[in-house]
Each structure stands twice: as structure tokens, then as C-alpha cells.
Amino acid sequence: MALFGALFLALLAGAHAEFPGCKIRVTSKALELVKQEGLRFLEQELETITIPDLRGKEGHFYYNISEVKVTELQLTSSELDFQPQQELMLQITNASLGLRFRRQLLYWFFYDGGYINASAEGVSIRTGLELSRDPAGRMKVSNVSCQASVSRMHAAFGGTFKKVYDFLSTFITSGMRFLLNQQICPVLYHAGTVLLNSLLDTVPVRSSVDELVGIDYSLMKDPVASTSNLDMDFRGAFFPLTERNWSLPNQAVEPQLQEEERMVYVAFSEFFFDSAMESYFRAGGLQLSLVGDKVPHDLDMLLRATYFGSIVLLSPEVIDSPLKLELRVLAPPRCTIKPSGTTISVTASVTIALVPPDQPEVQLSSMTMDARLSAKMALRGKALRTQLDLRRFRIYSNHSALESLAVSGEGLSGVLPPTERTWRGVQIPLPEGINFVREVVTNHAGFLTIGADLHFAKGLREVIEKNRPADVRASTAPPPSTAAV
Numbered sequence: 001m002a003l004f005g006a007l008f009l010a011l012l013a014g015a016h017a018e019f020p021g022c023k024i025r026v027t028s029k030a031l032e033l034v035k036q037e038g039l040r041f042l043e044q045e046l047e048t049i050t051i052p053d054l055r056g057k058e059g060h061f062y063y064n065i066s067e068v069k070v071t072e073l074q075l076t077s078s079e080l081d082f083q084p085q086q087e088l089m090l091q092i093t094n095a096s097l098g099l100r101f102r103r104q105l106l107y108w109f110f111y112d113g114g115y116i117n118a119s120a121e122g123v124s125i126r127t128g129l130e131l132s133r134d135p136a137g138r139m140k141v142s143n144v145s146c147q148a149s150v151s152r153m154h155a156a157f158g159g160t161f162k163k164v165y166d167f168l169s170t171f172i173t174s175g176m177r178f179l180l181n182q183q184i185c186p187v188l189y190h191a192g193t194v195l196l197n198s199l200l201d202t203v204p205v206r207s208s209v210d211e212l213v214g215i216d217y218s219l220m221k222d223p224v225a226s227t228s229n230l231d232m233d234f235r236g237a238f239f240p241l242t243e244r245n246w247s248l249p250n251q252a253v254e255p256q257l258q259e260e261e262r263m264v265y266v267a268f269s270e271f272f273f274d275s276a277m278e279s280y281f282r283a284g285g286l287q288l289s290l291v292g293d294k295v296p297h298d299l300d301m302l303l304r305a306t307y308f309g310s311i312v313l314l315s316p317e318v319i320d321s322p323l324k325l326e327l328r329v330l331a332p333p334r335c336t337i338k339p340s341g342t343t344i345s346v347t348a349s350v351t352i353a354l355v356p357p358d359q360p361e362v363q364l365s366s367m368t369m370d371a372r373l374s375a376k377m378a379l380r381g382k383a384l385r386t387q388l389d390l391r392r393f394r395i396y397s398n399h400s401a402l403e404s405l406a407v408s409g410e411g412l413s414g415v416l417p418p419t420e421r422t423w424r425g426v427q428i429p430l431p432e433g434i435n436f437v438r439e440v441v442t443n444h445a446g447f448l449t450i451g452a453d454l455h456f457a458k459g460l461r462e463v464i465e466k467n468r469p470a471d472v473r474a475s476t477a478p479p480p481s482t483a484a485v
Contacts, residue, residue, distance in 0.1 A: 019254040021236025030263035035080040072098040122151030137218025144192035146185035202432035253446035262451035278332035286329035292322035321356040383425035433458030
């Protein structure tokens, strides 16, 4: 009995679970590109390492090593992988760091000083980024694990006291290696929890699309990593800006991502598009007025022929007046995605009139239009664009069967919503500076997927510096479990 009760509760919970309207999968194909950009960023961050002065005394010799700066990072081997629970793991082995520092030596009354180059050899770094969903639905780096070690150091001492430095080099380089070991992980922790999070802050979560509607791209759960990809589920729901708390129930199928051949895949369900159209409908954005040359030529000729009997009875100055076609959507349109294509069904009122110059317009008819629009989706940069073509529609009158029309002709592009909105598109939840290239759109039953590769239009450093928060390095020291070892 308890088993049936548990099963019933599980089914009940599943019935109320909300599916994501948008999914994104980053595959292992993207890791090499991300690693190259990430290592450039890491090299620049390691150059910010600050090493305390090293002072000591051996017999009558007093030495001081100061102004230690990292000048370069040379990588021999590095790997970036997805790992369950850890999300992203970067491992660097057998690297080397170039350093420059100031030396000062005092022996009785004799003093020697100057700058010298050194190198840290056998540098190993293993750092992992944990990704999670914060309370606002934004993806964040929630923790950084780190292990770092320097196996040996070499400094080419010279000058008057070269033999003395050779004697002291073991003490000096051992001390510097210890201090360097202690500084690598705090720098990486700050880079992950502060700087990379400032990059993730550029991903839109709940933002305006235009003056009428906004979109909610909040994460529905923590990102999920496997050994080959990273999956993220976004709500993917539009809303009218005048009704920010309004939400369309998601009754569409859950989009599925199975492919792994491209760097990234994005999936959109029918709900994503339905919520967009209903939001525009509620915001009063689904209406269109076409006058004169804006009316497609074939449709203009058809309508004039249909209402020829009414037009010839008008005065001569009205007969040749521009035609006006007004469309107003009567109910929220609905999207249907099939492997054969994407269609949008819409019912609108149609008002047909002549607009003579400097005179009141003359209404010829007011009818209803049922239309099926073909929708073509395209991804440009990071904007999802839609091109709508009206291939076939039916205009009918509830008062006169003689006025009913069945038309097949040139399409009206951009009826739902207006062309400038559909072609401007809506941004996909990607960080600033990263775009999609070489996109391929594939339709499925109830959802569509877009496979693409990634392109860094801006470097990580450029974007982070632009969005860099106030320096909080002192307040973001890593916990003991992630300190350098």
C-alpha cells in the first residue's frame, strides 16, 4: 500500500513539474576553444600574484628579496574536461613561471643590490569550477577547488657577491617556492568567484526584449555535467512588461538534446514561441496597418477585383485611392513544430478601406482571416530571429458568403509580430563577447534544435575588465579546503 502511495505522489509531482522552454548543451567540442581563451586569461591573472618580501640572515650576511613579479607563463601540457559534480576541471602540468625580483645583500659594510630573473619549474595546477543556480536563477561559480605546487626554482645570481648568492640560493629559492605555492590558489579562487562571475552576470536572466515584452531566462535547476557535455535548463518564457507576474502555463513537450557533434546546441519548445505570441497579444502588439504600397501588389489587385462592384459606385476621386488593410489578432496565435517545418496559426479581423487624400476613409468590408504562417528560425550572433511568410489564408465574412476569399499568393512577411521585431530577434542566454557561428536548424516533433560553434568576438579579459566589480580580493580568500598545497 505504501508503494502505491509513493507511486501516486511521484506521478502527482511529475504532473505539476514545469518543463524548460529552452535548453542549452555545451559539448566537449567547445572545450579546446574555451581552454585557449581561458589560459590567456589565467596567464594574465597569475601575473597579478603578489609575493611578500623574503628577508633572512645567514651568519654575517643579511639578504632581502623584494618586488617579486610574475612575467610569463609557459605551458607544456594542459587539459580542460567536464566532470560530474565538479562541472569543469582544468589541469596544468610541468608548466613554468618566469619571475623578476630585486635582490639586496649586506655583509658587514659591503652592500650589493639589483634586479634578477628567475624561473619556477615543474608548476602543476589542478583547479575545478563548481557551477550552480543562484536564488535569482542566474548561473554562478559557487566554488573553486585548487591544488598547486612548484617543484623547483632557479635564479641566475650575478654581481660582486655571486659566490655568496650561490651559497644562499638554496635558502632563497626554497623560501620563494614556498611563498609562490601559497599565492597561486588565492589568485585562482578570486578569478573564479569574482571575475568569472562578473562575466556570467552579462547573461540575461529576466530582461526586456523591446518596449512591449520581456523574457525570463532563469535557470530552473543547477547545471548538470557529464563526462562529455554540460546541460542547462532555462525557463524560456516571455511576459508582457505591463504584467511582469503573468505566466503562461507550459503544456508543451520537453525539448530533448541528443547530439554532440557541434560545440553547442540550443533547443526551443513550442511553449517558447507560444509565450512570445501571447505576451505580444496581451501587450497589444499584434496588429498591423498596411496602406498603399505597403499592401502586396497581388493582394491589392485581388481585393480591388473582389470589391469592384462597391468601388465603381464611388466618386471618381475615391476609386483610385490607396487601399488600406488593417489586421488585428483576435486570439493568441499558436505555434506547431513538426519535422516538416514550423507553422503559426492565427485568427485576425481584417478591415479593408480606401483612403482618399484629405478625405475620410471609405470602408469596403470588415471580415475575419484564418491564416497559417510558415516560420523560419535563424540564429545570428546570439540573436534568435524569425521570418514569417503568409503563404495561404482564408478571409470570410459572417454576413455574406459572397465576400469570402481563399487566397494563395505572395507572403506577407512579419505580420506576427511586426517584421522589425522578428528580425531583430531575441538574445540567447550567452555571456557578452561570445557568439554562435555556422548554425544548423533542425525541426523535431514539438521542438526545434540549433547546433552551432562558438566564436569569441571579445576576449575574456576585455569583457571582464568592462564589467569588473570593485576589488574585493581581500574578502574572497579561499576557504582552507581550497588553499594551495
